[in-house]
Amino acid sequence: MNAWPQWAAGIAAGIAGVLLLVLWSVRRHRPPSLGMACEGDMASLTDSLAGLSLGTVVPGNAVELVLDDAFFDAVEEQIGAARHTVHLENFLWKKGVVATRMTTALCKAARRGVCVRVLLDGMGGRRMGRAARRALRAAGCRVAFFHRWSLRNLGVLTDRDHRKLVITDGHTALVGGHCYTDAWLGDHIPATEQLPAYDVSVRVRGPIVHTLQGAFSENWAGETGELFAGDAVFPPLQPAGAIAMHAAYAKPERSAPAVKILHHAAICMAHRRIQVQNPYFIPKPEAIDAFGAAVRRGVEVRVLMPAIDATDNPVVNLAARRNFGKLLRCGVQLFECHKGLIHQKVMTIDGSWSAVGSSNFDDRSFDTNDELTLGILDDGVARQLDALFERLLRSARPVSLQEWEHRPLHRRLQEHACYSLRQVL
Template sequence: MNLSFWVGLAVGLALLLGLVIWSIRRHRDPDLHIQCDAGIDQLVPTLAGLTLGTPVPGNGVTVIENGAFFDVLTQRIGAATRSVHFETFLWDTGELERRVSDALAGRARAGCKVRVLLDATGSKRASKAAVQKMRDAGCRVEYFHKRSLRNLGVLNDRDHRKLCVIDGREAFVGGHCVKDEWAGNAEDGQHVADVSLHLHGPIVHTIQGVFSENWCGETGELFVGEDFFPALAPAGEVLIHAAFLKPENSAPAVKILHHTAICLARKRIWIQNPYFIPEPDAIEALGAAVERGVDVRVLMPSTSGSDNPMVQHAGHRNFEKLLRCGVRLFEYPHTLLHQKIMTVDGVWSAIGSSNFDDRSFETNDEITLGIMDPPLARRFDAIFERYVARAQEIELERWRRRGLWHKLIDNVFYLGNELL
């Protein structure tokens, strides 16, 4: 047999192996449809149930914007007495790395159980010195889906969650990353805008369970007892449910949550998201919302404001269709708007780590909190209004006239939208 036969056989086997891996790892991607006349304010138990969660009442919520988040986070880590669990996607060398790693190492030296879970892809630039400092202090630092043969089928699956649980009594959830661009107050193109929540009350048990899911998957370790799951009294009046699961035989919970909320809207849908590449069924749902008289607006960074212009170009591919549906689109050119927020009808909000794209809705491990609280929705809408005042609205006729080169780039990058 000649060389070409063996080359052909090797290529065929490689393709077969790739197909097998894809088939094993493929998540179902059904087109979602809902028919319902009730408003979202009546359907929180439905939203929670469809996303395999439970509505949890009695919570206190504090909104923290931009670099002030790290002042609060490190202060609360420093006050821990029993345990600190920290999970993030993006951790990079720099001053914020020093502050967060010092706080975690300090608590470990004080006798707290400190567990740190970093995504192996997003945190590949974490400094060896900072990781070793934490380990030497007694922190257990692990990586999600390290590059290895046993992880061959899941290398594209990333832990995109950003959360911290302290003493099992308080938690942080949102979009902030451990990278120096997240310091400051979004005052220029070098400093990112973001929003996270500081949470107290029974919902903290749920967030602790979210951390446990991936920690157990990577280490096999289960943690039990009052150091991690203490009895929690009500700490406020906010009703919260969490979406985070990716069942093998259904669409991921974060996708179902966002889609259902869009279909239930009766007055307003305002979306703030850094990576907005809606799938066809989401575009259809947003268009149907406009037909119902819903005010649908999306605020996102422009290519000049984005940290990944390829993503924004991929999103551009469907702008004309969205605009024809009546969706209002705004691009912010001044810096990266990284907050992942959606408000519906001025009463319900979604906030967490999930982007509005295929990667977050189909592949990544994410966490999104659904919150029924009109004052909080008003706070998020005020953030929207503050940034949209300096954004540029995309007009349909002007957008249709954009250059052929721009259109070509949009369509080329859209081909890889599931990987961006």
């Protein structure tokens, strides 16, 4: 009587194992080889970088940095000025002051006849709450969720939409790392929030906005089946400035995603300085080797991240610390900031090229999530981001190799355990 259940359990375990192997095989891609030698400065290499990351350099754009809680003022301003369309895509929307402001602005736009489309990640958007969802839909907003929890999404539940994007009338866009929660009010967070978050987004105008509209359309069409066209969403765009830009967001099958290629290839192209600001910095071995190679050819590499007492995810922070020794021995300079959750996803190369977007420097962003990163070729933008790096260093301390090597045993065990779980965090 007991043999059949044991036999059935064995068959079920075998089938599950085969299915997991098939899923791993289908989703697996070769890590990019980062041994390429690149001659020339970033201005001459940007076309190569854009092409490698499945994009095209688009000239004639204007860029404005939007920092910390000023982002929400910028979003409200754009939504308030919209006449035809508002497209908003984000990973996290949580009930609170910020969410109420955004809901009010979107509902007002919809009531005056603007077509409002809101796309939130199925996991991060669950915190929106029924009241806000009903209010948006009652006002006429179209609300969709990326990979909601359901049986038909069972095979893609680990794939999350981590993009952060707002486009109004097809001609102005905000791209960066901001989420819609009260923690992103920075120094002005309510008492209900424990940890302030600081962030960087960019407001862009010019022909690059067509590319960003296409990025929004990708996931919107995937979830709703709706395609949109015409001047309300893809208007003729004249040059708005003199900045050349490109976007990385594609995830080709069996090949490294574009955001991964973008960040890794840029490391190989640096000749003088690499500066990274990222909340979750867990480079894979090939990226660590590329950083080390950059240092050996004379590149200064500095990385700024939140300290463990200033992060919203201590498990990820501990996972990152596992490889601090290898990075430090390679000559990479690591700094931990105590100001709060330094959430911006920024990298500058040689003071002339910058990456700004939604992508963390870890396995989940580079291999699994849907992300969006802008490559910006402009000395002025790079100078502003490097100046922000220097300001935040005042609230940071360098990581010492000697201190890391003498950390207690329990901390080492925590780091190894968290590192083994990093892809599911």
